Amino acid sequence: MNRIALVPGIDVWGEIFTEKHLNRLRQMGELVVNPNPGNPDKKQIAELIRDADFVITSWGCPPFDAEVLREAKRLKLVAHAAGTVKGIVTPELIERGIRVSSANDALGVGVAETALGLTITSLKRMWELARSTRAGYWEEGKELIREMFDVTIGVVGAGRAGRHYIRLLRQFEVDILLYDPIVSSEEAAALGCRKVELEELLRLSDVISIHAPSIPETNHMFNTKTFALMKDDAILINTARGSLVHEGQLVEELAKGRFVACIDVTEPEPPSPDHPFRSLPNVILIPHIAGAVNNGKQRLARYSIEEIRRFMAGETLDGEVNLNNLHVIA
Numbered sequence: 199m200n201r202i203a204l205v206p207g208i209d210v211w212g213e214i215f216t217e218k219h220l221n222r223l224r225q226m227g228e229l230v231v232n233p234n235p236g237n238p239d240k241k242q243i244a245e246l247i248r249d250a251d252f253v254i255t256s257w258g259c260p261p262f263d264a265e266v267l268r269e270a271k272r273l274k275l276v277a278h279a280a281g282t283v284k285g286i287v288t289p290e291l292i293e294r295g296i297r298v299s300s301a302n303d304a305l306g307v308g309v310a311e312t313a314l315g316l317t318i319t320s321l322k323r324m325w326e327l328a329r330s331t332r333a334g335y336w337e338e339g340k341e342l343i344r345e346m347f348d349v350t351i352g353v354v355g356a357g358r359a360g361r362h363y364i365r366l367l368r369q370f371e372v373d374i375l376l377y378d379p380i381v382s383s384e385e386a387a388a389l390g391c392r393k394v395e396l397e398e399l400l401r402l403s404d405v406i407s408i409h410a411p412s413i414p415e416t417n418h419m420f421n422t423k424t425f426a427l428m429k430d431d432a433i434l435i436n437t438a439r440g441s442l443v444h445e446g447q448l449v450e451e452l453a454k455g456r457f458v459a460c461i462d463v464t465e466p467e468p469p470s471p472d473h474p475f476r477s478l479p480n481v482i483l484i485p486h487i488a489g490a491v492n493n494g495k496q497r498l499a500r501y502s503i504e505e506i507r508r509f510m511a512g513e514t515l516d517g518e519v520n521l522n523n524l525h526v527i528a
Contacts, residue, residue, distance in 0.1 A: 200227030201272070202506065203250035205243055206279075209235040210256050213492075214279055219499040226506060227251070240265050247273060252506050256280045256498070263288045267296075275509050277502040281305045281489065283519050292521050297509070299517040304501040305489045306358035309437050312488035313359075313407045314366045316460040318346060320433045321405065325482055342431075344404070346370040352403030353391065355438065356381045360409030364389050375399045378410075400427035405435065412439035420444065425451040432457040437488035440465030449474045452481060462488045 202223050204211055211231070215223075223229045232238055232246055237258035247253050248269045256279040260266065267273070267290055276298045278286065283300050291298070319325065321344040330339050349372050353360050356378040367374050367390075374391035377399045386393035396419075400406065406428065410416045420434070421444040428434070436443055440463045452459055453474070460482040461475055467486060469475055475483045490498055501517065508515055 200251045200510065201249050202227045202229050202252045202254065203246045204229065204231040204254045205238060205246045206232060206254075206256040206258055207236045207238055208233055210258055211254075211279075214256060214495045215499045216496060219496070219503060222503055223506075226503075226510065244269060251275075252277065252509070254279055254502050254506075255286055259286055261288045262286050262291045262296075264290045267291065267294060275299065275506065275515075277301075277505045279498040279502040287519075287521060297515070298519045298521060299502070299505040299515050300519050301498045301501040301505075301517060303358045303362075303517055304497040306360075306362050307497060308490050308494050309359035309409070309488045310362035310366055312462065313363050313409075313435055313437050316435050316437075316462075316482065317351065317367075317405050317407065317433070320435075320458055320460055320482065321346065321349065326479075346372055348372070349404040350375060350402050352377065352394075352399040352406045354378075354396070354399065354406065354408045355410030356386070356389065357409055357411060359437070360407075361389060363407060363409060364391055375403060396424070397427055400424055401429070403432065404429065405433045407435040408438045408442055410438055410442055412441045416442050418442070418444040420448065422447045422451070428457055430456050433460065434458070435460040437462045439463055440467065445475075449478070452478050455480060458482070460484075462486055 204215065220229065230246055230250065232242065234242065240260050243260060244266050249272060250270065251272050251274050253273060253276045255276055262276065273296050276286065276296060278298065278300045281300060281302050283298050287298060323339060323342050327339055351367055351372050352375045353364055354377050356376055364374055375394050376386045376391040377394060377396045381393060383393045419442055425447065434457060445465065448459060458480045462484050463486055464475065475481050505515055505517055
């Protein structure tokens, strides 16, 4: 019988896996769970996965190095019920030929839906109009409203979240531009958008939504130079990583009142109590809620279970990570 080990601390997996999910896993094999709260250490992980064929990881798990893998002779697949796998993948894991799957696609759904919500509410000026109506006004500011019609939306990065955002945007009458160096023009057209260089995207877009990975090449890719290319009254949305934006230079640009920024991620998190993002009137700051929150975390459970089922059935894994490409993925 296959053995499945659920190794994050119970305070983590308890928010992701319901009893329904646990029963599904029990139907697939012998299930071993980590009963302890907190981040597990390497010794705990090694004991839990000793005879496991499949391991489910998530936030707070340590790297799967030689110490962790020493007795895991049967391990075939690590299904990561979270996003990036960079924290768990090691040379030893790669050398052993153990396959790794990420639930980035499940996370990407929440990210894309949040980005779409920010797109619509910002174009509609809902944040400003809500403040205005609370202050006793009614019509003031309505002339600034834009609909999801005949506007240009630029998507920076066509990973899982970026692609889902594009799919959602296709339900509206908008023009979609894409900047992603590793996506071809033909692939972009198949997604329903037009591939352009970053400079063109910045000049033409009414809304710019960032979905690029956090890698050295993208560090502070949004800075004084790139902000200067953006339209007046544009909307910048960041649900990716704080490192992609130079915050000090963004604050300087926002202080001019030229465009709006919707910020879900900062560097570091949380921002300081006196950070300008908290007080600038043209900033919508939300506390990193775009990925998976509360019941949304259960998407990760369903996705990870399906990956194990696919593996058992000899099917192609949906979220398998090419471990040779870790340097260019989120």
